[in-house]
Amino acid sequence: MELTKKDEEKSLHFIEEIVENDLNSGKYQSIRTRFPPEPNGYLHIGHAKSICLNFGLAKRYGGKTNLRFDDTNPVTEETEYVESIKEDVRWLGFEWANELYASDYFEQLFAFAKDLIKKGLAYVDDNPSEEIARQKGNPTEPGIRNEFADRSVEENLRLFKEMKDGKYGDGEKVLRAKVDMASPNMHLRDPIMYRIKHAAHHRTGNNWCIYPMYDFAHGQSDSIEQITHSICTLEFIPHRPLYDWFIEKLEIFPSKQYEFARLNLTYTIMSKRKLLQLVNEKHVSAWDDPRMPTISGFRRRGYTPESIQMFADKIGVQKRENLIDFSLLEFCIREHLNRVAKRRMVVFDPLKVVITNYTEEFELVQSEENPEDPGAGHRSLFFGREIYIEREDFMENPPKKFFRLAPGQKVRLKSAYIIKCDEVIKGVDGTFEELRCSYIPESRSGSDHSGLKVQGTLHWVSVKHAVPVELRLYDRLFKVEDPSNEDGDFKDYINQESLQIISKAYAEPSLKEAGKEERFQFMRKGYFFLDKESGPGKMVFNRTVTLKDAWAKEQKKS
RNA sequence: UGCCCGAUAGUAUAAUGGUAGUACGACAGAUUUUGGUUCUGUUUGUCGAGGUUCGAAUCCUCGUCGGGCAACCA
Numbered sequence: 001m002e003l004t005k006k007d008e009e010k011s012l013h014f015i016e017e018i019v020e021n022d023l024n025s026g027k028y029q030s031i032r033t034r035f036p037p038e039p040n041g042y043l044h045i046g047h048a049k050s051i052c053l054n055f056g057l058a059k060r061y062g063g064k065t066n067l068r069f070d071d072t073n074p075v076t077e078e079t080e081y082v083e084s085i086k087e088d089v090r091w092l093g094f095e096w097a098n099e100l101y102a103s104d105y106f107e108q109l110f111a112f113a114k115d116l117i118k119k120g121l122a123y124v125d126d127n128p129s130e131e132i133a134r135q136k137g138n139p140t141e142p143g144i145r146n147e148f149a150d151r152s153v154e155e156n157l158r159l160f161k162e163m164k165d166g167k168y169g170d171g172e173k174v175l176r177a178k179v180d181m182a183s184p185n186m187h188l189r190d191p192i193m194y195r196i197k198h199a200a201h202h203r204t205g206n207n208w209c210i211y212p213m214y215d216f217a218h219g220q221s222d223s224i225e226q227i228t229h230s231i232c233t234l235e236f237i238p239h240r241p242l243y244d245w246f247i248e249k250l251e252i253f254p255s256k257q258y259e260f261a262r263l264n265l266t267y268t269i270m271s272k273r274k275l276l277q278l279v280n281e282k283h284v285s286a287w288d289d290p291r292m293p294t295i296s297g298f299r300r301r302g303y304t305p306e307s308i309q310m311f312a313d314k315i316g317v318q319k320r321e322n323l324i325d326f327s328l329l330e331f332c333i334r335e336h337l338n339r340v341a342k343r344r345m346v347v348f349d350p351l352k353v354v355i356t357n358y359t360e361e362f363e364l365v366q367s368e369e370n371p372e373d374p375g376a377g378h379r380s381l382f383f384g385r386e387i388y389i390e391r392e393d394f395m396e397n398p399p400k401k402f403f404r405l406a407p408g409q410k411v412r413l414k415s416a417y418i419i420k421c422d423e424v425i426k427g428v429d430g431t432f433e434e435l436r437c438s439y440i441p442e443s444r445s446g447s448d449h450s451g452l453k454v455q456g457t458l459h460w461v462s463v464k465h466a467v468p469v470e471l472r473l474y475d476r477l478f479k480v481e482d483p484s485n486e487d488g489d490f491k492d493y494i495n496q497e498s499l500q501i502i503s504k505a506y507a508e509p510s511l512k513e514a515g516k517e518e519r520f521q522f523m524r525k526g527y528f529f530l531d532k533e534s535g536p537g538k539m540v541f542n543r544t545v546t547l548k549d550a551w552a553k554e555q556k557k558s
Numbered sequence: 559u560g561c562c563c564g565a566u567a568g569u570a571u572a573a574u575g576g577u578a579g580u581a582c583g584a585c586a587g588a589u590u591u592u593g594g595u596u597c598u599g600u601u602u603g604u605c606g607a608g609g610u611u612c613g614a615a616u617c618c619u620c621g622u623c624g625g626g627c628a629a630c631c632a
Contacts, residue, residue, distance in 0.1 A: 010572090011571095011572055011573080011574095013571090017574095036632090037632095038631085038632050040631090040632080070632065072631095072632080073631060073632075075631095076631075076632090128630090129629085129630050132630080133628075133629085133630095136628060137628075138560085138628050139559085139560045139561065139627070139628060140559065140560045140561095141560085143628090170630085171630065173630095174630055183561090184560055184561040184562085185561060185562075185627075186561085186627055186628045187627075187628090189628080192629095192630055194630085195630035196630080197630080211630090213629095213630075213631085213632090214631070214632050215632095217632095218632080234563070234564090234625080234626070235625095235626060235627080235632095236632090237562065237563060237626075237627085238561080238562060238563090238626075238627050239627095240562095259563085261563095261564090261625095266569085272632095314570080314571085314581065314582080315570065315571080316570070316571050316572090318564095318570090318571075319563065319564060320563090320564050320565065320624095320625090321563095321564075321565095321624070321625055321626095322569085322570065322571095323569075323570090324569070324570060324582095325568090325569050325570075325582065325583070327569085327582065327583060328569080328570075328581085328582050328583085330582095331581090331582060331583090332582095334594090334595095338594075338595060343592080345592095367591095371590095371591095371592085371594095371595075372595065372596095401593090403593065404593090412591050413591090414591060414592070415591070416591095418591095445591065446591095448591085454591085455593090456591095456593080457590090457591045457592060457593090458592090459592075521592085521594085523592050523594080524592045524593080524594070525592090547592075547593090547594050547595095548593090548594065548595095549593070549594085550593045550594085551593045552593085553593090554593080
């Protein structure tokens with residue numbers, strides 16, 4: 001593995017420190033991690049943090065990472081989600097050592113459970129869930145252990161077998177671990193290990209009607225796979241004593257659990273349940289709607305794996321709750337795209353300009369593909385007597401620091417000539433219909449000997465050669481920084497203006513050759529990415545992120 | 559009010575008993591054929607009170623604040 005000098009100097013986060021200690025002390029020769037999604041939804045940027053952590057650790061320290069689907073609840077899990085998860089992990093740039101499923105271990109888990117029964121550490125309880133909940137007590141009052149806990153090993157074994165054989169209906173019986181009904185940790189109050197669910201499972205079909213709970217599946221799966229560092233989020237901290245208890249009593253490989261704080265991002269939500277709601281209730285078009293914080297949403301929006309990895313790296317790994325500025329993610333994507341995106345000119349809201357002293361029909365001018373990357377070369381552009389410029393780039397009575405076009409004022413047309421505005425043609429309602437300008441022939445880009453200095457440079461397209469494209473401009477999905485922390489329903493805070501469609505923008509013709517994976521910067525506007533809804537006759541571009549806009553900021557001030 | 563976790567600029571994140579630093583943001587300026595990029599500078603911080611120590615963000619005590627835990631979800 002390759003470490004840059006910067007990496008070496010960078011301090012370790014607490015999990016890296018634990019791993020290094022375990023490696024240095026000889027506790028482990030190599031490490032093994034796992035990424036354990038439940039296939040009941042699409043992965044989001046929070047999962048990306050976990051993916052980068054788990055796979056990144058193994059990569060850095062020379063270990064292996066399994067992709068393990070935590071599929072112990074058949075009613076919420078689907079194959080569609082399995083496929084999307086695999087695609088997302090790969091897209092982020094990681095490859096797993098093994099593709100595994102908790103359901104692969106159902107037989108083994110069943111045997112583990114019988115082992116605990118034989119050790120007198122598990123029993124079948126006939127109580128309904130409400131009664132079990134009632135007997136659990138509450139954080140300040142101990143629970144009470146009922147008479148079913150006294151059943152003999154033989155009876156428990158027989159009953160558990162009957163549960164498996166389908167003799168009972170859903171909810172009639174559960175298998176419980178006999179731990180401590182008086183524990184201040186509620187998770188230790190004889191937790192449920194197995195419940196009856198007569199439901200088809202996405203992988204095991206109808207083979208099983210009893211399914212293990214998370215606590216009796218996750219740690220055991222880790223152990224079976226000899227996971228050395230089982231990394232999860234903070235809410236599982238109180239589960240850790242149980243995690244260790246099962247492993248100890250089962251006398252199996254001692255995987256260890258470590259917890260870190262999940263990612264929160266401003267102006268969005270990270271709950272799978274709430275994201276599902278946005279999809280189901282059509283507040284967004286799908287899981288991969290470019291406004292969604294899902295990995296597929298970011299992908300469709302034009303984010304790159306590199307930018308997301310960089311983001312994960314920058315936010316770090318800690319145990320304190322956090323709410324990260326969306327602007328940090330935007331910084332990461334701009335940083336990457338600035339280096340790789342090809343520059344193109346697209347006019348969003350056209351204002352026609354006629355260059356009165358230009359006598360040719362048209363000519364070709366050259367423009368850099370990417371000024372940050374001289375090796376990227378140049379492209380040719382049609383320049384003509386009639387062009388479109390951006391309507392907002394002209395003002396009849398401009399304020400002081402307006403460096404664009406105005407009557408009598410000069411600007412540079414990017415990669416072409418300097419022009420001067422001579423006349424404004426207005427419609428009956430006072431709107432600008434057309435500008436009459438003159439160009440300075442000696443100011444041709446690359447061979448400018450006009451001696452003129454202008455403050456502004458505009459993007460433009462030739463009217464005759466312009467290609468119509470559809471643009472989808474996205475803004476934050478929510479109007480408030482922390483929607484899930486506001487009063488009332490989080491949906492009350494949805495930003496209704498999060499999508500603005502420009503159905504007909506004018507692009508330079510080279511954009512017709514845009515490839516599916518190509519990244520573009522529409523100069524002075526933002527970064528754009530071809531959407532999957534594009535067809536032969538219609539090109540649709542998603543705005544990944546705007547360019548930083550100092551002028552917009554300046555205007556806001558006044 | 560039982561148990562558990564946490565608290566460093568606006569937001570994140572370092573400093574592992576010895577000069578509180580970095581990034582993003584914000585602000586100001588320079589450069590610029592993108593009001594982009596790049597560069598320079600400025601601003602703002604150890605939750606509080608005690609204690610240990612020559613020396614505390616760091617160790618101890620007591621508070622305060624924030625988060626989590628009482629699903630046949632994961």
